[in-house]
Every structure is written in C-alpha cells, then in structure tokens.
Amino acid sequence: MLKAIVIDDELFAREELIEQLNEIGHIDIIAECGNAIDGLKQINILKPDVVFLDIQMPRITGMELISMLDPETMPNIVFVTAYDEFAVKAFEDNAFDYLLKPIEPARLQKTIKRLIQADKKQDLTPLSQPDIDLIPCSGHNRILLLPSNEIEVASIQASGVELLSKTEKACTQLTLKVLEEKTPLIRCHRQFLINPHFIREIKLHENGTSEIVTQNGHIAQVSRRYLKEIKERLGIHH
Structure with a gap:
C-alpha cells in the first residue's frame, strides 16, 4: 500500500478523488488538506509516498509548495489541475504525472499502476521555483x-x-x-x-x-x- 496525502482547496474535488482512490485500492489516504500550508506540515510529519497536489490554490500554489520541500525527502507528486496548457506542457516535457479535472477513472488507474511500479524518485527541480518570497x-x-x-x-x-x-x-x-x-x-x-x-x-x-x-x-x-x-x-x- 502506498501512503498518500490529497491536497486540494475544493472540498468536493478532494472527496471525489479520495473516493476514486479508495475504489481502486493500493493507496492508503493518510491525510487530506485544504491548503498548501497544512499540506506542507502533514508531508513533513507523515512522510507520504505520494501526494496528489492541486496546482491552483489561494495564497500558496501547488508549485510554490514543491519549492518549499526538501528535495532529499520529497515524496512522489501527482499534479491535479483544471486544464492549463502551460502546466500540462511543463509536465509533459518532464514526464511528470498529472490528472486533469474532472478526473477520469481509467486515467487515475493508469497513474496508480505507474506509481506502484515506479522504482525511482521524480526529479522535480525543473518545476521548483528558485526563490520563495x-x-x-x-x-x-x-x-x-x-x-x-x-x-x-x-x-x-x-x-x-x-x-x-x-x-x-x-x-x-x-x-x-x-x-x-x-x-x-x-x-x-x-x-x-x-x-x-x-x-x-x-x-x-x-x-x-x-x-x-x-x-x-x-x-x-x-x-x-x-x-x-x-x-x-x-x-x-x-
């Protein structure tokens, strides 16, 4: 079982994703967070294997959160986004996994399969911001x-x-x-x-x-x- 945290400021989107993940299995949701600040705290405390991360969040975005994590202990990240061609291009160029909202069950299943088989950690440096303001x-x-x-x-x-x-x-x-x-x-x-x-x-x-x-x-x-x-x-x- 992979330990996962879901971070999304929309309660409905969070609940729906958790429900889909529970149906597929192989994933143990150890926490859910409504903002990046709580998310940062939970990632540091609980050390999940994977984080399902919404990109567009108020105050601190998903991308800013990535920049705040220590690369050495960084979990795998699956980005969750409403369609945004710039974000999608960045993910595709770097072979990162992303899910488009509304999330299709077949696509999610594929992502879970890939996570289970993944033997090496992602390198998130290309998406990480050089400065934190x-x-x-x-x-x-x-x-x-x-x-x-x-x-x-x-x-x-x-x-x-x-x-x-x-x-x-x-x-x-x-x-x-x-x-x-x-x-x-x-x-x-x-x-x-x-x-x-x-x-x-x-x-x-x-x-x-x-x-x-x-x-x-x-x-x-x-x-x-x-x-x-x-x-x-x-x-x-x-």
Whole structure:
C-alpha cells in the first residue's frame, strides 16, 4: 500500500478523488488538506509516498509548495489541475504525472499502476521555483505568511525552525537548508542563518566565539567556519 496525502482547496474535488482512490485500492489516504500550508506540515510529519497536489490554490500554489520541500525527502507528486496548457506542457516535457479535472477513472488507474511500479524518485527541480518570497509560519492560533526579505534570523529551536523579523517571531516547517537555498538568508552557524542586510555588528568574544547582532537586536551565533566568509561579505578584512 502506498501512503498518500490529497491536497486540494475544493472540498468536493478532494472527496471525489479520495473516493476514486479508495475504489481502486493500493493507496492508503493518510491525510487530506485544504491548503498548501497544512499540506506542507502533514508531508513533513507523515512522510507520504505520494501526494496528489492541486496546482491552483489561494495564497500558496501547488508549485510554490514543491519549492518549499526538501528535495532529499520529497515524496512522489501527482499534479491535479483544471486544464492549463502551460502546466500540462511543463509536465509533459518532464514526464511528470498529472490528472486533469474532472478526473477520469481509467486515467487515475493508469497513474496508480505507474506509481506502484515506479522504482525511482521524480526529479522535480525543473518545476521548483528558485526563490520563495513568502514563508508560511504558524504562530499562536494563526497562520502567517512572512516575506522572506524581512526575516533577520532563522534558527533551529526545540519547537522547530524559528524565524525572527522586526515585529514577528514564528515557526516554519521549512528546513534551514531550503531557506538557505531559496531566500536572502545565509549560513552563519550549523543552527543559524542570518540576513546580511540586517547585520548591525559582529561581536567577537575572548573565548573565540562570535555572535551577530541584527538591527532590531536579535542575536545569531556565528561559528568560526563561517566567520571569515561573513566578514568578507561585509568588507571587513581584519
């Protein structure tokens, strides 16, 4: 049985697809989500084999969600779309599986068969976006979309990856690796990223450790490995 998550903002479309999948068998639906932010969280927690992903969703689209996942742990993706010639061309050029709404049972059956037989993971890089402008975060009883250029520090904490901006402190499901690759943040420590635009000072301590203080007073640890690089970026050569 393949473990699957269905992500679609239309309840009716979601229910219909789940019903069809249950009839065909071989697929165990472990979660269903009405938006990409919940989807991202469930993918990270449940680690499905396959995700049936609607492309046109409000706030964060299916394509943006792909860009937020770590390529190393990425599940197989079956795109679900109302007819869109650009999307379909992109999928066909890269041999990705897609289902057109309304979904035909025969086509779905073919897709399931292909998924069961698939021995290698898809490479979704051609569809992944190079930059992420809005970072989905969850705070106290709220979901926040934080512009990536406003984030001053990202760090690994007990609660997950914590982001600090001038006014916000929130947790995201994105990994430091994805944030480092797709936002203005750069690595300054194994557990910290910093936005170079917000560096106010670098404090060098007697014991050889260092820390960065941002314009709004946030602190990020700096390890020796990255200190030289950061000084060079800021034009400090001593």
